[in-house]
Amino acid sequence: MKAALQNHHARMRRVLDHIDRHLDSDLDLETLSRVAALSKFHFHRQFTATFGLSVHRYVQLARMKRASHRLAFRDAQSVTEIAMDAGYDAPDAFARAFRQRFGQSPSAFRTSPDWEPWLAAFGPLDNARSKLVQKSFTxxxxxxxxxxxxxxxxxxxxxxxxxxxxxxxxxxxxxxxxxxxxxxxxxxxxxxxxxxxxxxxxxxxxxxxxxxxxxxxxxxxxxxxxxxxxxxxxxxxxxxxxxxxxxxxxxxxxxxxxxxxxxxxxxxxxxxxxxxxxxxxxxxxxxxxxxxx
Missing domain, CATH: 3.20.80.10 (Regulatory factor, effector binding domain)
Structure with a gap:
C-alpha cells in the first residue's frame, strides 16, 4: 500500500511540474493524463480527489496566478500579451474573467491592486499545491x-x-x-x-x-x-x-x-x-x- 501511494504521489507531482513548465502550451485532459500514465477517466477522478480541484480549474488558476504576478510586478508585457499567455483568445475575455475573480480590471489591478480578493482567489490553488509540494527536510x-x-x-x-x-x-x-x-x-x-x-x-x-x-x-x-x-x-x-x-x-x-x-x-x-x-x-x-x- 505504501509503495502504491508513493507511486500515485509521484505521478501527481509529475503532472504539477509539467503544468508549471508548460503554462503556455495545450494542457488538456488528454495531454496531462499521458504525463500521469493514466487513462483520462481515472486521471481526472484521481486528480480531483487528490487536490480538491478539477484539472481544468487548477490550470486556470495557475495561469491566472502567473498573469496577475506579471501585471502587478512586471511592466514589460502589455495586458494583451499577458492575456494571450494566460490562454485567452482576446483581451476582453481575459478582462471579464479577471474582473470576475478579483473584482478589478487587469489595468486597474496593474495600477493599484486590491490584494485581499487576490489572496482569497488563490487559496484553493495554494491548498492544492501544499498537499504534495511541501518538502520534508533532514x-x-x-x-x-x-x-x-x-x-x-x-x-x-x-x-x-x-x-x-x-x-x-x-x-x-x-x-x-x-x-x-x-x-x-x-x-x-x-x-x-x-x-x-x-x-x-x-x-x-x-x-x-x-x-x-x-x-x-x-x-x-x-x-x-x-x-x-x-x-x-x-x-x-x-x-x-x-x-x-x-x-x-x-x-x-x-x-x-x-x-x-x-x-x-x-x-x-x-x-x-x-x-x-x-x-x-x-x-x-x-x-x-x-x-x-
Missing part, C-alpha cells in the same frame, strides 16, 4: 557557512500581511528605477516577526536589496542597513518559496536543538535566488539563513 539539507556582511537598501513592511503585495510592488518599482536588477543586486527578506502573529498589525518584514551604492530614495521610505556577517545555518528551498515557514520551523524546532549550535541575535532571513514568474513556480529557489554564534 540535517543533510543544512550547511554551515561563513557569510560576509552585506550592505543593503531596505523598504520596511509593518502591518497586515494581506497588504504585503503592495509593499513588494513599490519595492520592485523603486529598485528598477534605481537600476538594482536582481541579476546583479541580491534580494533578501528579513523577518522581524512570525509569519502569522497574534495580531496582523504586528507583522514585520524588511525587503532588502544588496548594494554599496549611495541611495536615492526617490520619495520612497528607503533606508540603508546591513545584514551582518558570521556563521549561518543555510537551508535551500526549491519550489513553493512563497511560504518558507515550514523550512524556518525545521531550522528552529528540529535542526537547532539537535545541532548543539546556538542562534545569534539576528532574525532568520532569506536570499531569493530565482523568482516566479521568471522561472516556473516549482523552480523558484531561496536560501534560508539562521544566524549562529
Amino acid at each position: 540535517a543533510d539539507d543544512v550547511t554551515i557557512r561563513d557569510v560576509p556582511p552585506t550592505r543593503v537598501a531596505i523598504m520596511e513592511h509593518r502591518g497586515d500581511p494581506a497588504t504585503l503585495g503592495a509593499t513588494i510592488q513599490r519595492f520592485i518599482a523603486w529598485r528598477k528605477a534605481a537600476g538594482l536588477h536582481p541579476r546583479t543586486s541580491p534580494t533578501f527578506n528579513v523577518w522581524r516577526s512570525e509569519r502569522r502573529p497574534a495580531s496582523p498589525a504586528d507583522y514585520s518584514i524588511d525587503l532588502c536589496v544588496g548594494t554599496d551604492r549611495p541611495i536615492d530614495a526617490k520619495g520612497e521610505p528607503i533606508k540603508t542597513g546591513e545584514i551582518p556577517g558570521g556563521r549561518c545555518a543555510v537551508l535551500r528551498v526549491i519550489g513553493n518559496t512563497d511560504n518558507l515557514e515550514p523550512a524556518a520551523l525545521y531550522l528552529y524546532r528540529d535542526w537547532l536543538p539537535a545541532s548543539g549550535e546556538e542562534a545569534r541575535d539576528f532574525p532568520i532571513y532569506c536570499q531569493r535566488l530565482s523568482f516566479f514568474p521568471e522561472v516556473p513556480e516549482h523552480e523558484a529557489v531561496a536560501d534560508l539563513f539562521l544566524p549562529l554564534t
Whole structure:
C-alpha cells in the first residue's frame, strides 16, 4: 500500500511540474493524463480527489496566478500579451474573467491592486499545491557557512500581511528605477516577526536589496542597513518559496536543538535566488539563513 501511494504521489507531482513548465502550451485532459500514465477517466477522478480541484480549474488558476504576478510586478508585457499567455483568445475575455475573480480590471489591478480578493482567489490553488509540494527536510539539507556582511537598501513592511503585495510592488518599482536588477543586486527578506502573529498589525518584514551604492530614495521610505556577517545555518528551498515557514520551523524546532549550535541575535532571513514568474513556480529557489554564534 505504501509503495502504491508513493507511486500515485509521484505521478501527481509529475503532472504539477509539467503544468508549471508548460503554462503556455495545450494542457488538456488528454495531454496531462499521458504525463500521469493514466487513462483520462481515472486521471481526472484521481486528480480531483487528490487536490480538491478539477484539472481544468487548477490550470486556470495557475495561469491566472502567473498573469496577475506579471501585471502587478512586471511592466514589460502589455495586458494583451499577458492575456494571450494566460490562454485567452482576446483581451476582453481575459478582462471579464479577471474582473470576475478579483473584482478589478487587469489595468486597474496593474495600477493599484486590491490584494485581499487576490489572496482569497488563490487559496484553493495554494491548498492544492501544499498537499504534495511541501518538502520534508533532514540535517543533510543544512550547511554551515561563513557569510560576509552585506550592505543593503531596505523598504520596511509593518502591518497586515494581506497588504504585503503592495509593499513588494513599490519595492520592485523603486529598485528598477534605481537600476538594482536582481541579476546583479541580491534580494533578501528579513523577518522581524512570525509569519502569522497574534495580531496582523504586528507583522514585520524588511525587503532588502544588496548594494554599496549611495541611495536615492526617490520619495520612497528607503533606508540603508546591513545584514551582518558570521556563521549561518543555510537551508535551500526549491519550489513553493512563497511560504518558507515550514523550512524556518525545521531550522528552529528540529535542526537547532539537535545541532548543539546556538542562534545569534539576528532574525532568520532569506536570499531569493530565482523568482516566479521568471522561472516556473516549482523552480523558484531561496536560501534560508539562521544566524549562529
